[in-house]
Amino acid sequence: MHAARLHEYTEDMTEALSIDEVDRPSAEGPHDVIVEVEGAGWCQTDNHIIEGMWAEYAPQELPMTLGHENAGVVSEVGDEVSTVEVGDPVICHPVQTCGTCRPCRLGEDMYCENDKFNGLTTDGGFAEYLHTSDRAVIPLPEGVDPTDIAPHADAGITAYHAAKKAVTELNPGDTAVVIGVGGLGHIGLQCLRAMSAADVVAVDLKESALDLARDLGADETVNPESADVAAEIEDFSNGVGAQQVLDFVGRDETTALAPEITAAGGDHHIIGYGGHIHEPAQALVNGEFSYKGTLVGQYTELQELVALVDRGDVSLHTERYDLADINIVAERLEHGEIDGRAVVTPP
Structure with a gap:
């Protein structure tokens, strides 16, 4: 063969x-x-x-x-x-x-x-x-x-596994963020929509990916090249931040967003990988948020x-x-x- x-x-x-x-x-x-x-x-x-x-x-x-x-x-x-x-x-x-x-x-x-x-x-x-x-x-x-x-x-089971962990911490009206609406992210977004009543924000550099996110039910979309991601999420969540972040990119630029966009007690799920986490320990203590891996x-x-x-x-x-x-x-x-x-x- x-x-x-x-x-x-x-x-x-x-x-x-x-x-x-x-x-x-x-x-x-x-x-x-x-x-x-x-x-x-x-x-x-x-x-x-x-x-x-x-x-x-x-x-x-x-x-x-x-x-x-x-x-x-x-x-x-x-x-x-x-x-x-x-x-x-x-x-x-x-x-x-x-x-x-x-x-x-x-x-x-x-x-x-x-x-x-x-x-x-x-x-x-x-x-x-x-x-x-x-x-x-x-x-x-x-x-x-x-x-x-x-x-x-x-791709599907990984996105589902992350979303399943996230939805246990999401209440109606909470904010969830999906970073990267690609091969895994577009599945994760749908899982969040199907399994929770959270408001979903999609973040991606490609307008075609953001168009797909809107088609799949994202409540808000953000392109980091034209907008400040942290400011947009703060405004969307009324200053609370995202209770759950699903990071399907996992590069230095996206893991670094966690202290700025994750709500107190929230989680930043690392699904995509290739980058690093360089945040000071004090940032995690101050926000009492967690990085969580997904395999x-x-x-x-x-x-x-x-x-x-x-x-x-x-x-x-x-x-x-x-x-x-x-x-x-x-x-x-x-x-x-x-x-x-x-x-x-x-x-």
Whole structure:
């Protein structure tokens, strides 16, 4: 089968991955599931993996097939698989978990002590077929297109996971801020709209992203190039600030906004990454706000997100690309030229 593989780390996205002919995976273990991939979302994390940013955090043996946002149709199952059958359309949680370690027993999939992360520590879905497990696949409701829903496997669940944490702290009339209305941010905004009665402010440098935010129900939009973000949020919230900030950018410029825009006792959720936090400890003490990290989400949260998608509460803004155009996708995302989410389709 054909697969897009990373052979060496590089910052040059024009030739980041090569299309190789590799062996098709098979269901050798009792709980194995082989999925014929119909769509695989491209993520900013894929760019970071190509750059080697994850090498010190996760074991990687190159060459490796990237792609951790995968959906398709089950083509083969192990002898003890009972949750799905051949022919079932599924979305794949990016993490294959053991189910027996303490974090798994607690339902904390992302903390599994024996996990395999598709496209990060083991081969992913930028290929014709994906090897995964019965603990990672979620059957899709009738009428949900696997190609369209694929990016929810990471972009969606990550945005949902952050929004779910935020809405527990949001009351009607509170202010929530979404920074970055891109591949993840436009999903997070919809989750906030569907799950809370907060007023939502969207912040982005691109007018096309702000137009999308308004279409998705943002109550206010701010472009940092033409307005003072802190002043706009202070005015919008009547001087209170934002009880919850969802930062889908995670650069120095956005994390630095926290002391200025976060309400007392509020949270600044770091979802996008690549920057740093340089605030003095006194700023956190004075405002009693918190920075909170977000790493994908739980299997059950992906189920919940699929339910929101099935109800029509959350939709994806996507662009489709052939597997042969994989490096075009990488370069376009690197330069911020993709609105919403890119989905790679195999040959």
